Amino acid sequence: xxxxxxxxxxxxxxxxxxxxxxxxxxxxxxxxxxxxxxxxxxxxxxxxxxxxxxxxxxxxxxxxxxxxxxxxxxxxxxxxxxxxxxxxxxxxxxxxxxxxxxxxxxxxxxxxxxxxxxxxxxxxxxxxxxxxxxxxxxxxxxxxxxxxxxxxxxxxxxxxxxxxxxxxxxxxxxxxxxxxxxxxxxxxxxxxxxxxxxxxxxxxxxxxxxxxxxxxxxxxxxxxxxxxxxxxxxxxxxxxxxxxxxxxxxxxxxxxxxxxxxxxxxxxxxxxxxxxxxxxxxxxxxxxxxxxxxxxxxxxxxxxxxxxxxxxxxxxxxxxxxxxxxxxxxxxxxxxxxxxxxxxxxxxxxxxxxxxxxxxxxxxxxxxxxxxxxxxxxxxxxxxxxxxxxxx
Numbered sequence: 210x211x212x213x214x215x216x217x218x219x220x221x222x223x224x225x226x227x228x229x230x231x232x233x234x235x236x237x238x239x240x241x242x243x244x245x246x247x248x249x250x251x252x253x254x255x256x257x258x259x260x261x262x263x264x265x266x267x268x269x270x271x272x273x274x275x276x277x278x279x280x281x282x283x284x285x286x287x288x289x290x291x292x293x294x295x296x297x298x299x300x301x302x303x304x305x306x307x308x309x310x311x312x313x314x315x316x317x318x319x320x321x322x323x324x325x326x327x328x329x330x331x332x333x334x335x336x337x338x339x340x341x342x343x344x345x346x347x348x349x350x351x352x353x354x355x356x357x358x359x360x361x362x363x364x365x366x367x368x369x370x371x372x373x374x375x376x377x378x379x380x381x382x383x384x385x386x387x388x389x390x391x392x393x394x395x396x397x398x399x400x401x402x403x404x405x406x407x408x409x410x411x412x413x414x415x416x417x418x419x420x421x422x423x424x425x426x427x428x429x430x431x432x433x434x435x436x437x438x439x440x441x442x443x444x445x446x447x448x449x450x451x452x453x454x455x456x457x458x459x460x461x462x463x464x465x466x467x468x469x470x471x472x473x474x475x476x477x478x479x480x481x482x483x484x485x486x487x488x489x490x491x492x493x494x495x496x497x498x499x500x501x502x503x504x505x506x507x508x509x510x511x512x513x514x515x516x517x518x519x520x521x522x523x524x525x526x527x528x529x530x531x532x533x534x535x536x537x538x539x540x541x542x543x544x545x546x547x548x549x550x551x552x553x554x555x556x557x558x559x560x561x562x563x564x565x566x567x568x569x570x571x572x573x574x575x576x577x578x579x580x581x582x583x584x585x586x587x588x589x590x591x592x593x594x595x596x597x598x599x600x601x
Contacts, residue, residue: 219600220592221255225267226320229312229583230368230516230556232274234267234593235320238281238291247600249304252277252295254595259302267593268297272510275299276313280320288339288346290321296475298510305510308387308418308476309340311519315376315583318349319358323587329356343386343418350377360586367490367557368516373584380523381579383417387476391415391572393460397533401455403448412534413456416579417523418476421456422535425481425506432483432504435491435555436513439506449508453479470511478521479508484539491515491556501553502544503529503536517554522561522581526550530565531572548578 224235234255242248253259256275257266268275277295284291294313296305318336321327327336336349352359352374362374384391393415401409412422425432428448430439439445454466456477463472482505485498507514507521514521528536529550537545544550550561564578 217597218594219597220594223593224587225589226316226587228316228585229519231276231312233276233278233313235278238279251600252297252304254599255593256297258297259300261300270299272512276310278313283339285339288337289327291339291341292317293341303474305474306342307473309342309520315378316585318351319585322358329353345383345386347383348379364582364584366584376583376585377580379580380417381576385415386417387419388415388460395571397531401452403451409452412528414524414528416527417520420478420480420524421452422480422482422528424535425483433488436515439513446511449479450511453477474510481506482536482539494557496553496558501551501558503539504553516556517552517559522552523579525552526561526563530574
């Protein structure tokens with residue numbers, strides 16, 4: 210399992226990678242225990258979970274920096290590598306494998322190339338990545354600098370300093386990631402009855418990761434709120450948790466909505482959407498209404514994402530092309546006619562490529578293009594140590 214071991218500590222080789230707006234620890238599958246309690250204990254100990262500061266591990270005390278990618282040889286014929294994503298909670302003693310992380314996905318291609326798992330091409334290396342969490346394959350197009358993944362470039366991402374080399378992620382084959390259906394309920398909208406007597410209209414969509422879409426105004430928000438405003442509103446969080454739990458019941462991934470945090474901690478996301486308006490993003494960045502097509506605030510693990518989950522952006526883009534959906538209803542006709550969707554999120558905006566055509570199915574469309582651009586780089590490579598007594 211490990212490279213180094215003494216009487217007290219186990220050392221395991223790893224890399225710290227930034228992918229998009231997230232940061233994670235990348236391991237080789239062969240260096241880790243098989244899936245099960247031993248692996249869970251190890252990954253939580255690596256991060257320092259459970260602790261609000263993850264002080265005795267290498268997590269960054271934030272869900273966006275408490276992520277893990279496990280990379281190995283492919284187990285399906287149409288992929289170059291296997292990639293398992295693990296979301297490690299910070300305070301709760303939880304590690305979840307239910308979904309994928311689109312931002313961390315951006316670093317899988319460069320990691321696989323650097324590790325010698327994929328033969329480098331001349332200018333662009335195409336890496337077909339099998340995400341074992343969702344059992345879907347997506348493709349990363351990685352720019353090259355000789356035989357290494359290129360780092361420097363001109364692509365900028367809201368929420369990340371500077372610029373980097375573009376990595377194009379093609380997610381067309383990730384529909385029905387958890388439920389095998391784009392519309393798990395078969396409906397473009399559904400009604401959720403809240404315990405307080407209110408009725409909320411939702412669209413439950415499953416592309417890349419499943420999400421329940423609601424109008425921000427239906428829970429008393431404008432759509433321009435930043436994470437701190439949302440995360441400190443206990444009553445709002447309770448309502449959003451209830452919506453998430455009841456959406457999970459409708460998806461048939463949990464039996465009791467009250468148990469969703471235990472049985473399916475990561476997904477479905479809850480995504481609040483609104484029409485474009487001028488707003489101020491994190492860091493006092495001004496985002497003009499003319500520079501985005503909709504505002505979106507994404508909840509995962511009962512926290513508001515500081516930017517936008519990559520898989521969430523794919524689900525948003527897909528949902529906007531489903532006639533009659535909540536996401537579709539907040540877009541102008543010109544935005545619907547475009548093959549580029551601009552999502553306004555708490556750190557700025559991001560562009561998504563989405564092209565759909567009419568189809569005879571429940572959602573009414575099928576996708577010809579669905580992808581987004583990220584940047585990634587390796588920050589550190591070395592050995593992480595964990596006390597042997599804690600992971601035996």
